[in-house]
Amino acid sequence: MNTEYNTWHHPYKPAVKYKKKVAYFSMEFGIDQSFNIYSGGLGFLAGSHMRSGYELKQNMIGIGMLWKYGYYDQARNDDQTLRTEFNEKHFDFLEDTGIEVEVKLHDNPHVKVRAYVLKPEIFGTVPMYFLTTDVDGNDHLSRTITNHLYDANEVTRVSQSIVLGIGGAKVVEALGGADTYHLNEGHALPAFYYLKDQGVKKSQMVFTTHTPEKAGNEERDARHLNRCGFFGRTLSEAELKKESVNGGMINYTISALRMAKKANGVSKLHAKVANDMWKDYKGVSKIIPITNAQNQKFWQDASIKKAWANKKVKAYKTRKTILKKELFEEVFKQTGKTFDPKVLTIVWARRFAGYKRADLLLHDIERFKKLISNQKYPVQIIWAGKPYPYDYYAIDVFNHLVNHSKTEPNLAVLIGYEIELSKKLKCGSDVWLNTPRITREASGTSGMTAAMNGSVNVSTDDGWIPEFAKDGENSFVLPAIDYQLPIWDQDNIDANNLYDILENKVIPTYYNNPKKWQDIVFKGMDGVIPEFTSKRMADEYYKKLF
Structure with a gap:
């Protein structure tokens, strides 16, 4: 030896x-x-x-x-x-x-x-x-x-x-x-x-x-x-x-x-x-x-950190635009779609497991179509994540999203969700969407690293979120529901609440009140650092x- x-x-x-x-x-x-x-x-x-x-x-x-x-x-x-x-x-x-x-x-x-x-x-x-x-x-x-x-x-x-x-x-x-x-x-x-x-x-x-x-x-x-x-x-x-x-x-x-x-x-x-x-x-x-918690030094973009520490809005926005463009290069490379850095970008990215409900946004297809085709308030949505290779239900959900997004210019499903892509998504998104059924997500650390990079959490009230969230101030949280309800009912209620929050709060704030949006972004960072750092x-x- x-x-x-x-x-x-x-x-x-x-x-x-x-x-x-x-x-x-x-x-x-x-x-x-x-x-x-x-x-x-x-x-x-x-x-x-x-x-x-x-x-x-x-x-x-x-x-x-x-x-x-x-x-x-x-x-x-x-x-x-x-x-x-x-x-x-x-x-x-x-x-x-x-x-x-x-x-x-x-x-x-x-x-x-x-x-x-x-x-x-x-x-x-x-x-x-x-x-x-x-x-x-x-x-x-x-x-x-x-x-x-x-x-x-x-x-x-x-x-x-x-x-x-x-x-x-x-x-x-x-x-x-x-x-x-x-x-x-x-x-x-x-x-x-x-x-x-x-x-x-x-x-x-x-x-x-x-x-x-x-x-x-x-x-x-x-x-x-x-x-x-x-x-x-x-x-x-x-x-x-x-x-x-x-x-x-x-x-x-x-x-x-x-x-x-x-x-x-x-x-x-x-x-x-x-x-x-x-x-x-x-x-x-x-x-x-x-x-x-997650490691701040590893996950947080250095320029974003500096802009947040000095509360420099202009520096933050300049850097965020660059990071969005870097993410959109990946979108273009994988799907041939050109995303716009001025448009509100929503990301759902994590392990594909049934309870995490990657497809919750598609629950009411008419309402979803309305959301993604609103000319006044445009959105771009990206999904990414790895299903277990033998979880055929999760793979089916992944493929359903792929097939659904093919014909829509502002939807993309990316592959290769490992550290590199995870970083790009967290740095380049405006909204980090987290939709697990309540009590099923033990913690959910991806939202922490997203918040470190100025992505606003929109989430069910599960895992770490109850310890962090101030609804409307540093994040947007779906109203609590009875987790003992049948799954069918839970999904219905959560989906309707999610559409309401996106249509009436998240999207209008981003476009009509950029000052308020920026405040939510910085407050999200304040709330996550140092409390949710692995130090x-x-x-x-x-x-x-x-």
Whole structure:
């Protein structure tokens, strides 16, 4: 083993208040466009955390997976509909640490896991270690475990959790161990089982949950997991029974909540929802709120920041026009449509999932047509985002939007929603549209980075929004509705409220009262900085969780 790597590779002496050694496990990290091993919000959040950890000189390392094909590459078929491509990725900025550990997977007791280090000086993060099973000496099947983020094959998914959890914990041991082990979501749950057997105490384990709906919290058959090697050893029938819930299942979130000394949700509303979700299960830890945030230095355009800090309206508008033109070059490149920087531009861009309702604007097609063909108050609308490659409902919604926008000169659907396009959309939009069904969005950090760049949030009152929004002052919020109503009714009410707000408030303000619009833009920035920057968040994790 290369001794240079047998250490926590910090280029700085950790700050006194952050000296506790923390190992942060996450299935995905969104750190840089060139390092495309992430799918969306969870990755963006983890990436911002690693950057702020570095900026604050925290004694932390990241443990992740080196996905050979990333998540997937978004392409188009001949008719512009979505095509998913899996292309091998190459990252020459990672260095082989020489650390190799073994995990038991199914009937194979010797699957090799190798760790590559991402040094802090590359992207300005804490040191990060990425695991791969694509290692000489592994059989073909073992080598493919780290091929695809969120592999559709159930058995592969379980193996990925074992590699990240147990493989990751063993890599941390090889690096001298940690004071605190933090799981960002339940994917790396096997780490807790393994560490417990190594004598790591409950007081050293903490957990973050991001998923406010029961169906989104992984649950698998306990006996099957036992055969797979999920627990680091074979559990007896009695031990298995103790770990099981819901008739012989292991629920990743419940197990993590039982083993962690403390857990957190990712907004105040989400912590409330999550505590309520799991309250009937014995022995679960309390879930406190630590609201998600994003890295200001990485996401905020420098000229926009300067104009906002000095409240220079002219400088802001000049820069915003340039940023809109940059976004519209991308629109032209992808769709052949010429967008106008003087026109109000609405963007809906995030992971394509059913509850996020990408197509809510099309709910009442007559009203939508009226909205997009108003000559007095023109609008331009852009959609972007990645559906899960095997979520055929979400792909169908994406394709429906593509087909609908083809014939309209002021509608566009873009592909390639990763960090680079995300930045362009946040910097170049006037309105950031966020339409999840209430209580289903744990946090929703894209609206934070959009606000940092002067894009005004128009949103349902979910996730982080209740902590930020002052309706009509720094954003526009849809009236609260009863989230226990049937989905059909929720969508009807929300869609009508959305049309009302756009027709009567958002669009007229933009065109008739530019001074008021500019005030909302700057107040949005005031509200988001520093409260929703990951500097605040990374500090809170040390204070409240670690």
